[in-house]
Amino acid sequence: MIEELVTTLKEKTLPPPYRVTQMDEQLAFEYGKGMKRILDEWKAKGYPCNCPDTLRPYFEGGMNDEAFKHALHEWYEKWDPIEQVRQLEACETVFNNGVKKYIPLQSWGFDIPDEYNVVVTPFAIGAGGAGQRMGEHGPVITMWYGRQWGKEGRTPEETLLHEAYHLGADEVIYKELGAAISDAAKYQQTKERIVDCCCAEVLVPDVLPLYHFQFSKQVDQPKDHLNNTFLYQTHLSVPQRLQLYAKSLKN
Ligand SMILES: [Zn+2]
Numbered sequence: 001m002i003e004e005l006v007t008t009l010k011e012k013t014l015p016p017p018y019r020v021t022q023m024d025e026q027l028a029f030e031y032g033k034g035m036k037r038i039l040d041e042w043k044a045k046g047y048p049c050n051c052p053d054t055l056r057p058y059f060e061g062g063m064n065d066e067a068f069k070h071a072l073h074e075w076y077e078k079w080d081p082i083e084q085v086r087q088l089e090a091c092e093t094v095f096n097n098g099v100k101k102y103i104p105l106q107s108w109g110f111d112i113p114d115e116y117n118v119v120v121t122p123f124a125i126g127a128g129g130a131g132q133r134m135g136e137h138g139p140v141i142t143m144w145y146g147r148q149w150g151k152e153g154r155t156p157e158e159t160l161l162h163e164a165y166h167l168g169a170d171e172v173i174y175k176e177l178g179a180a181i182s183d184a185a186k187y188q189q190t191k192e193r194i195v196d197c198c199c200a201e202v203l204v205p206d207v208l209p210l211y212h213f214q215f216s217k218q219v220d221q222p223k224d225h226l227n228n229t230f231l232y233q234t235h236l237s238v239p240q241r242l243q244l245y246a247k248s249l250k251n
Pocket of ligand 1: 162192
């Protein structure tokens with residue numbers, strides 16, 4: 001009873017504040033160190049390392065932490081990602097409309113943080129959008145400053161809402177599916193596919209006119225197991241659909 005009450009009180013009824021900033025130098029140092037630690041694992045999954053040329057030696061093993069700190073300081077002396085910050089700030093209305101669609105999902109465990117902090121970063125693994133929990137900094141959506149928004153690919157709004165979905169549902173997805181898929185690369189791909197499907201389901205066309213899938217070629221394959229056991233089971237909640245899918249993998 002008390003647990004239920006606490007859960008109800010924690011649930012948001014309105015989108016929380018949305019804020020875009022440039023990652024500060026001190027956090028970038030910590031973030032860079034953390035990124036270096038996991039880089040090999042992500043490269044193996046096919047994600048590139050995106051960073052300024054002067055910082056690349058650090059990520060490739062030819063620079064120590066102290067030298068990285070110095071090179072990073074020099075980078076920050078001239079780095080001014082105001083255009084990227086403004087571009088992401090301009091997404092606020094669409095982003096909030098998307099978060100309004102996420103609010104009812106709290107009933108199955110989708111987490112909406114107290115604030116959506118979007119930070120523009122000097123480096124990133126992959127294309128540069130990531131929803132992650134950063135210790136004392138809480139949930140953060142990181143965006144690489146050099147990300148190119150082309151005509152064919154994802155829009156900033158799509159990327160932000162995709163990452164907000166990760167922040168909301170990654171734990172639930174892992175809880176239901178982590179044990180069923182032991183291969184890390186396969187788990188990563190499946191998770192991305194699930195997040196893409198769920199985003200499109202709740203956001204298209206009311207919030208986003210269309211949504212670019214990361215694995216668009218696979219989406220319409222009717223034989224695909226994930227389609228049958230997850231994607232088409234829209235009458236069930238996401239955790240129920242994940243359970244169904246996990247169970248089907250064991251059969
Ligand atoms: Zn993703």
